[in-house]
Amino acid sequence: MAKTFKIALAGNPNCGKTTLFNNLTGMRQHVGNWPGKTVEKKEGSFTYKGRKIDVIDLPGTYSLTAYSIEEVIARDYIIEQSPDIVVNIVDACNLERNLYLTAQLIELGANVVLALNMNKFACRKGLKIDEKKLSELLGIHVIKIEAVDKTGKEELIESVLKTTSSGKKSENRITYGREIEEHLAQLEEVVKGCIVLNENISPKWLALKLIEKDKQVIKKVSDLKNGKEVLEKAGVIQKHLSEVFGEDVDAAIADARYGFIAGMLKESVEKPGIDKLTMSDNIDKIVTNRILGIPLFLIMMYLMFQITFTAAAPLMELVDGLMGFLAEQSIALLTSLACPDWLISLVADGIIGGVGSVIIFLPNILLLFLMISFLEDSGYMARAAFIMDRVMHKIGLHGKSFIPMILGFGCNVPAIMATRTLENKRDRILTILINPFMSCGARLPVYVLFVSAFFSNNQGLVIFSLYILGIIIAIIMGLIFKKTLFKGSSAPFVMELPPYRFPTFKGTVIHMWERGRVFLIKAGTIIFSVVLVIWFLGSVPFGVEYASEQSVIGMIGKTIAPIFKPLGFGTWQASVSLIFGVLAKEVVVGTLGTLYGVAEEGLGTVLAQTFTPLTAYAFMVFTLLYIPCVAVLAAIKRETNSWKWMWFSAAYLTAVAWVGAFIVYQGGLLLGFG
Amino acid sequence: MPLSMVQEGDEVKIHCVGCGFGLKRRLCDLGLYDGTKVQIVKNDISGPIILKVKDSKLVLGRGQALKIMVEEGGRE
CATH class of the missing domain: 1.10.287.1770 (Helix Hairpins)
Structure with missing residues (x-):
C-alpha cells in the first residue's frame, strides 16, 4: 500500500479554508488542541483513488511571523512535520493581501499548491484572473476552486499528487532589492x-x-x-x-x-476601471450605521433568543422524559438484581439525575449555537463587534470581547473558550472574569420556578430584569477591574470585516457541533465526578434519607445557612440547593424538590410558605451571580492556565452575589416590600 | 494628518504608521503599510473606523487610527 499522504491547509482567516477542509474530509474529522496551546487543531482524512490522504487544517493566519501563537504553530508544523503539500487557499477577490502569505510559504520552502477560491464573487466584481499566467509567475500550481461545492476539487487533488511526484520544491522568486x-x-x-x-x-x-x-x-x-x-x-x-x-x-x-x-x-x-459598490457595502451602510446599528443588533439578538427558547422547549421536554425513563428503568433493573439501595441511589439520583440535569440543556444550547454560528459564518458577528466596540471600550476591552459575551447566554464554557480569539492576555482574563455574569441557559429554570410562584403577573419582565442585571454588573465589575487589577491598555483593535456570505448548512452545523461538543464533554467528565462527590455527601452517614437534614450535606447546609440569613433565605434547604447548584445552576430546582419532598409541579406552593416575593428575588439574584458551575470553573482553569484565576473568580463572584442579594433584600425591606 | 481625522469616503495615502512594533507588523500583514492607498468607509465622531485596504475592509480602533499619519490625494 502506498504511504499515507499528508496535506496541510493554510490561508488567511475568512478565505474559505475551513469550508474546503469540511468539503474534503466530510464529517471524518478530529478536533483537538495543538500540544500545550489553546489553539484548536483539526485533522481529517479522505480516500482518493485508493490512496488515503490526511488533511490538517492549520490556523488561519495573515502571515508567518513569530508574533502570534497561530502563526508560530503553522510555521512550526510546516518545518517540523513537513507535510507533502501545503495547499494555500486564497480569496480571489482579495488576491493582493492573500498572496502575502503565499509569498511567505514559498520563502519557507514549503511545497505549495495554490487553491484560488471564490472565483464567482471575483467574476461578479469584474476581475479576470488568468490562473495559468499566475501559476507561471509564481512557479507553483494554481487551481480555481469553489470551496462550497465540488468545483475544482478533483483538479486540486490531482495537482497535489502531481506536485509531490515531481519532487521539486517551490522556488522562491521574490527579489528583495x-x-x-x-x-x-x-x-x-x-x-x-x-x-x-x-x-x-x-x-x-x-x-x-x-x-x-x-x-x-x-x-x-x-x-x-x-x-x-x-x-x-x-x-x-x-x-x-x-x-x-x-x-x-x-x-x-x-x-x-x-x-x-x-x-x-x-x-x-x-481589474475593472471603477470599483463597484458590492452588496456587502450596501448591507454595511445600514448595519454599521451609527444610529441604526445598535437597535438592529438588539432586534437580532431578541429574535435569536425567542427562537431558541420557543423551539427548544419541546425538545427539552423530550430529553427530560428520556432521562426520567432511563432512571425508572435502571431502578427497576437494579432492584430486580437485588442491588443494595445505595447503589440504586447512586445510579438514579447521582449519575442519571446529576448528569441528566445538565444534558437537558443540550437542545437549548445547540439551537442558540446554531444561530450564533450562522451569524458568525455570515460575517455579521464582526459587524456586531464593530458596533459594540464603543460600549466595550468603556470597560477597557474592545469589540472582539463582545462575541464571548453573547455566547455566554448559551453556556459560559464555550464562551470562555471563545476568548481565544483575543490577542493579549489581559483582555482574555478580563473577559473571562466577567463572562459568568452573562446569564446562561442553566439559570433560566431557576428563574422560571420562582417567577411562576411569586411573580405570575410579570413573569417575562422579572426574568428580563435578571438578564439585564447580569449585564449591568458585568459592566460595573469591568470598570472596577480596569481601574485596579488591569490598568494596562487593551490590545489594539484591528479586525478584518469579511464580506457577507451565505453560510453553508454543513459548515454551520459543524461549527455548532464543535461548541456543543464542549458542553457535552463537560457533562460527561467534570460534572460526572462532582456528581459523585455530592451524591456521597448527601448519602453519608449511611442509612439517612438522601440529602436530608441528617446527611452530611444537610449538616453543611445548616452550618452555612446563617450566612444567607441577611439575604432573606437562611433555611438549610436553600443553602443545600445552592451547594448543589455549583454542579449546574438549574440543579437548584431539582434539589429544592428533593428537599421539600415534592415534585417540581408542587414546588411553587411549598416555596410560597418559606419565601416571599422579595426573598425569592434575592435568591434569584444570588443564583445569577454566585460561583459559576464546576464546568465553568474548569474552563477558567484551563483557559487561564492558572488555579489562581479560577479560585479568584469563584471567590469574587460569590462575594458579588452576596452583596447583590443583600442590597436587594435589605433595600427591599427598607422600601417596605417585605 | 492622522487617519482618524479623514472624512468618510475620502481616499488617502499612508505616510507613516507610528505605532508599536508588533502592531506595525500586523498592519503590514493586513496590507497596510507606508505608501498604501486606503479609503475611509466609515468614520463617526467616536468609536472605531472602517477602511478599505487593497480589497478588504479593516476595522481599526480610534486609538490606533490616531497614530497613523496620512497624506491627502490618494486619488491619482
Whole structure:
C-alpha cells in the first residue's frame, strides 16, 4: 500500500479554508488542541483513488511571523512535520493581501499548491484572473476552486499528487532589492558554513528571518553549536541595512514581497476601471450605521433568543422524559438484581439525575449555537463587534470581547473558550472574569420556578430584569477591574470585516457541533465526578434519607445557612440547593424538590410558605451571580492556565452575589416590600 | 494628518504608521503599510473606523487610527 499522504491547509482567516477542509474530509474529522496551546487543531482524512490522504487544517493566519501563537504553530508544523503539500487557499477577490502569505510559504520552502477560491464573487466584481499566467509567475500550481461545492476539487487533488511526484520544491522568486539580496546571500553562506540544518529548513529562509529579527528563529539559532557566530554576522548586517534604509529592515522586506505580488498581479489579473459598490457595502451602510446599528443588533439578538427558547422547549421536554425513563428503568433493573439501595441511589439520583440535569440543556444550547454560528459564518458577528466596540471600550476591552459575551447566554464554557480569539492576555482574563455574569441557559429554570410562584403577573419582565442585571454588573465589575487589577491598555483593535456570505448548512452545523461538543464533554467528565462527590455527601452517614437534614450535606447546609440569613433565605434547604447548584445552576430546582419532598409541579406552593416575593428575588439574584458551575470553573482553569484565576473568580463572584442579594433584600425591606 | 481625522469616503495615502512594533507588523500583514492607498468607509465622531485596504475592509480602533499619519490625494 502506498504511504499515507499528508496535506496541510493554510490561508488567511475568512478565505474559505475551513469550508474546503469540511468539503474534503466530510464529517471524518478530529478536533483537538495543538500540544500545550489553546489553539484548536483539526485533522481529517479522505480516500482518493485508493490512496488515503490526511488533511490538517492549520490556523488561519495573515502571515508567518513569530508574533502570534497561530502563526508560530503553522510555521512550526510546516518545518517540523513537513507535510507533502501545503495547499494555500486564497480569496480571489482579495488576491493582493492573500498572496502575502503565499509569498511567505514559498520563502519557507514549503511545497505549495495554490487553491484560488471564490472565483464567482471575483467574476461578479469584474476581475479576470488568468490562473495559468499566475501559476507561471509564481512557479507553483494554481487551481480555481469553489470551496462550497465540488468545483475544482478533483483538479486540486490531482495537482497535489502531481506536485509531490515531481519532487521539486517551490522556488522562491521574490527579489528583495540589490542591497538586501547581497547581504542575504552573504548570510546564507555563513549559515551554511556554520550550522547543520534540518533538511526541511531553507538556509535562505533562515537568513531572511535573522535579518527580520525574528525572535523565535534567533532563539533557536542561539541554542545551536556555532549559533553565536551566525547571530553576530546577522547583527552586523542588520546594523548596516538599517543605516541604508533608515528604518526597519523588515518594512523594506515586506515592501519587496508586496512589490513582487503587485508585479505579478499586473500581468495576470484584469481589474475593472471603477470599483463597484458590492452588496456587502450596501448591507454595511445600514448595519454599521451609527444610529441604526445598535437597535438592529438588539432586534437580532431578541429574535435569536425567542427562537431558541420557543423551539427548544419541546425538545427539552423530550430529553427530560428520556432521562426520567432511563432512571425508572435502571431502578427497576437494579432492584430486580437485588442491588443494595445505595447503589440504586447512586445510579438514579447521582449519575442519571446529576448528569441528566445538565444534558437537558443540550437542545437549548445547540439551537442558540446554531444561530450564533450562522451569524458568525455570515460575517455579521464582526459587524456586531464593530458596533459594540464603543460600549466595550468603556470597560477597557474592545469589540472582539463582545462575541464571548453573547455566547455566554448559551453556556459560559464555550464562551470562555471563545476568548481565544483575543490577542493579549489581559483582555482574555478580563473577559473571562466577567463572562459568568452573562446569564446562561442553566439559570433560566431557576428563574422560571420562582417567577411562576411569586411573580405570575410579570413573569417575562422579572426574568428580563435578571438578564439585564447580569449585564449591568458585568459592566460595573469591568470598570472596577480596569481601574485596579488591569490598568494596562487593551490590545489594539484591528479586525478584518469579511464580506457577507451565505453560510453553508454543513459548515454551520459543524461549527455548532464543535461548541456543543464542549458542553457535552463537560457533562460527561467534570460534572460526572462532582456528581459523585455530592451524591456521597448527601448519602453519608449511611442509612439517612438522601440529602436530608441528617446527611452530611444537610449538616453543611445548616452550618452555612446563617450566612444567607441577611439575604432573606437562611433555611438549610436553600443553602443545600445552592451547594448543589455549583454542579449546574438549574440543579437548584431539582434539589429544592428533593428537599421539600415534592415534585417540581408542587414546588411553587411549598416555596410560597418559606419565601416571599422579595426573598425569592434575592435568591434569584444570588443564583445569577454566585460561583459559576464546576464546568465553568474548569474552563477558567484551563483557559487561564492558572488555579489562581479560577479560585479568584469563584471567590469574587460569590462575594458579588452576596452583596447583590443583600442590597436587594435589605433595600427591599427598607422600601417596605417585605 | 492622522487617519482618524479623514472624512468618510475620502481616499488617502499612508505616510507613516507610528505605532508599536508588533502592531506595525500586523498592519503590514493586513496590507497596510507606508505608501498604501486606503479609503475611509466609515468614520463617526467616536468609536472605531472602517477602511478599505487593497480589497478588504479593516476595522481599526480610534486609538490606533490616531497614530497613523496620512497624506491627502490618494486619488491619482
